[in-house]
Amino acid sequence: MNPILQAQSAHKSIRKYTDQAIDDTLITQLIQAAQGAASSSFIQAYSLVQVTLPENRSRIAALAGGQKWVESAAEFFVICADLTRVEYCSVEQGLGELEGNAEHFIAATTDATFFAQNLMLGAESVGLGAVFIGGIRNDPTQVAELLQLPKHVYPVFGLCLGYPDAEPDLKPRLPVDVILHKDRYDDSRCASDIKAYDEQMQAYYQSRSGTKKISNWSEQTAGAVQKKKREHMLSFLQQQGFLKR
Structure with missing residues (x-):
């Protein structure tokens, strides 16, 4: 297996870090490398905010x-979908202001996500650990105010970076033949596939070297989506100029 495939397969979310700082030159190199990610029509509709003030880190945590690793990580970034520059170009070229189209929201969100995944992978390749923080969407209005995000910008998720002070076990992913469909979508095996994966994940949780728990993938997945609906997100996004049509 080549180094890139190995790094992709070995990802673990790291939430405990040493006190070692990350060199500013390395941070710049990682960001520049991450910019090599694919971008919809090359609009590059993303920005990131490096949060350094302890009081802001504490507030976001x-x-x-209560995700304390937001405070303890060497670096914390907020990854944003950003159509500010895109709108400027549109107006300057005589094509008018953006109108909050769903397509533009998708393009900006995927751009930000591709960039963020590249940034995480690059960080892991040089020995750093990382974890994404979706919890910043619990109250995106306060996060936006804290970071002074203008219209046409919204915080997609946070990213903690630091040198690992923990070595969690690698979680088994869904088998390839569960997520790969050939020519047409086939859900005939859904129940049996999930049952088998639940058994695998339950065995993993009970045998891992860290905190053991009695759970499975179905239980955690159902709870994740049904208990984190964040119904405020639509109105917030519309307030920021997204998803109006």
């Missing part, structure tokens, strides 16, 4: 549900 609390808003995210």
Whole structure:
């Protein structure tokens, strides 16, 4: 297996870090490399905010549900979908202001996500650990105010970076033949596939070297989506100029 495939397969979310700082030159190199990610029509509709003030880190950690690693990580970034530059170009070229189209929201969100995944992979390749923080969407209005995000920008998720002070076990992913469909979508095996994966994940949780728990994938997945609906997101996004049509 080549180094890139090995790094992709070995990802683990790291939430415990040493006190070692990350060199500013390395941070710049990682960001520049991450910019090599694919971009819809090359609009590059993303920005990131490096949060350095301790009081802001503390506030975001609390808003995210008490995720203390937001405070303890060497670096914390907020990854944003950003149509500010795109709208400027549109107006300057005589094509008018953006109108909040769903397509533009998707393009900006995927751009930000591709960039963020590239940034995480690059960081892991040089020995750093990372974890994405979706909890910043618990109260995106306060996060946007704290970071002074203008219209046409919204925080997609946070990213903690630091040198790992933990070595969690690797979680088994869904088998390839569960997620790969040939020519047409086939859900005839859905129940049996999930049952088998639940058994695998339950065995993993009970045998891992860290905190053991009695759970499976179905239980966690159902809870993740049904208990984190964040119904405020639509109105917030519309307030920021997204998803109006």
